[in-house]
Amino acid sequence: MILKTKTLQMTKTPQTIAGQKQEQDVAFFLRRAFKDHPEVLVINDFKFSFNDETAQIDHLIVYTYGFVLIESKSIKGHVKVNNQGEWTRSYNSQWSGMSSPIKQVELQQALLKEMLMHHKSEILSKLLGIKQQGFGGRCWHYLCAVSSNAVIDRKTMPKDVSDKLFKTEFLVDELKSIMNLKHKIIRLVNVADTRPDFNQQELDSIGQFLISQHIDSNIQQVDGAPAQLKQIQPIPKRPELKSALAPTNHLAQSNATILAPVAALAPDQHPILSCKYCGESTLYTPMHGKFGYYINCNQCSKNTSMKQPCPQCQSKNTKVTKRKETYTLNCVDCGFEKQII
Structure with a gap:
């Protein structure tokens, strides 16, 4: 890894x-x-x-x-x-x-x-x-x-x-x-x-x-989390989620925080991940770090969190879960779920 x-x-x-x-x-x-x-x-x-x-x-x-x-x-x-x-x-x-x-x-x-x-x-x-x-x-x-x-x-x-x-x-x-x-x-x-x-x-x-x-690490703090060591929290299992096996080359061709306003996305529209620094939306690598799931841009080598507001109710009370190579955005408030990678 x-x-x-x-x-x-x-x-x-x-x-x-x-x-x-x-x-x-x-x-x-x-x-x-x-x-x-x-x-x-x-x-x-x-x-x-x-x-x-x-x-x-x-x-x-x-x-x-x-x-x-x-x-x-x-x-x-x-x-x-x-x-x-x-x-x-x-x-x-x-x-x-x-x-x-x-x-x-x-x-x-x-x-x-x-x-x-x-x-x-x-x-x-x-x-x-x-x-x-x-x-x-x-x-x-x-x-x-x-x-x-x-x-x-x-x-x-x-x-x-x-x-x-x-x-x-x-x-x-x-x-x-x-x-x-x-x-x-x-x-x-x-x-x-x-x-x-x-x-x-x-x-x-x-x-x-x-x-x-790491000094000058590109890993970003999520939701203002303090820069200190945290205990590892296991990702809760959600049996209702459907798993999908991604292609073997998915890590090299994945997709990663939104440049356009989330409100512009329709509820049934696939959330688009893109690098918040250079805008790259196709060449990045999904990764997991101290502050959760994020993508590392293959173009500028900087990181962007996968966590984003809910496209349906705009709530920021969301989380990202992973099953095999599938990443899903889950809204705690309205129950909205959508595969993002």
């Missing part, structure tokens, strides 16, 4: 343009692999502060057993790492040193772990009245993804660095190997796997907490 997409920046220099393109390429492969996986949460371009320190993680994965941090590097030409862990790369036949992305992501991981452990009592639930294990004993990994056209000299590279360095197209294979996710039934009977796992509620709580900590 993708919790946050890559935030596009206005860049001018060739280096920053190439760096952003590399992050987009990695985000693309992560989306293709994990967008429908409930036990894998992906946060792209995650920036946070803790204890007077700030870190920016290019790609963060939270899964059943732990965390994987990914640093993206745009490297054209050759890249070498000596026995001391010092990096060099060639550009236009000229060699120059570069900072180690491995050391960079190590520091990011340490700060992230500190923040999560500091807030563990707010995030993790209790099982049978016993406090769950914190974050220190979970699986922690980090990788570096470099451009597909880079030439990696692995012969002279230390093995511990080579094992963490992957070209973009091979990244997902390594992630699946690291996570080693199994079916829940197999997990219960596999006594050899002693990794402590997060349950689904804990995964959701971790995801919501991290999104709430």
Whole structure:
């Protein structure tokens, strides 16, 4: 499940343009692999502060057993790492040193772990009245993804660095190997796997907490809700709703808060969702975050809440429910229901 997409920046220099393109390429492969996986949460371009320190993680994965941090590097030409862990790369036949992305992501991981452990009592639930294990004993990994056209000299590279360095197209294979996710039934009977796992509620709580900590996040507050961590409230089941299975490519071609006045919509007219920033009404991704369901615009990368006034009675006392890939607007006051995605 993708919790946050890559935030596009206005860049001018060739280096920053190439760096952003590399992050987009990695985000693309992560989306293709994990967008429908409930036990894998992906946060792209995650920036946070803790204890007077700030870190920016290019790609963060939270899964059943732990965390994987990914640093993206745009490297054209050759890249070498000596026995001391010092990096060099060639550009236009000229060699120059570069900072180690491995050391960079190590520091990011340490700060992230500190923040999560500091807030563990707010995030993790209790099982049978016993406090769950914190974050220190979970699986922690980090990788570096470099451009597909880079030439990696692995012969002279230390093995511990080579094992963490992957070209973009091979990244997902390594992630699946690291996570080693199994079916829940197999997990219960596999006594050899002693990794402590997060349950689904804990995964959701971790995801919501991290999104709430993101600096300059595009997630909007709904109905003036305070910017603070909330307990996850399960979506109430409504047996009277009819479910509809959306096409497999629906996430890439969905539709997202109204630009035209809601009063102009007839009661039987399909409510139209569109980005309230750029007006895009066809290219967006339905998502769920701290303040409920929203859409992320594929054009401007900003978010718009799915919640809107009732087209029939104009009441603002509405809510959005989800069944499979179908999103429905429900009016609490008049009982009006309408599929919006």
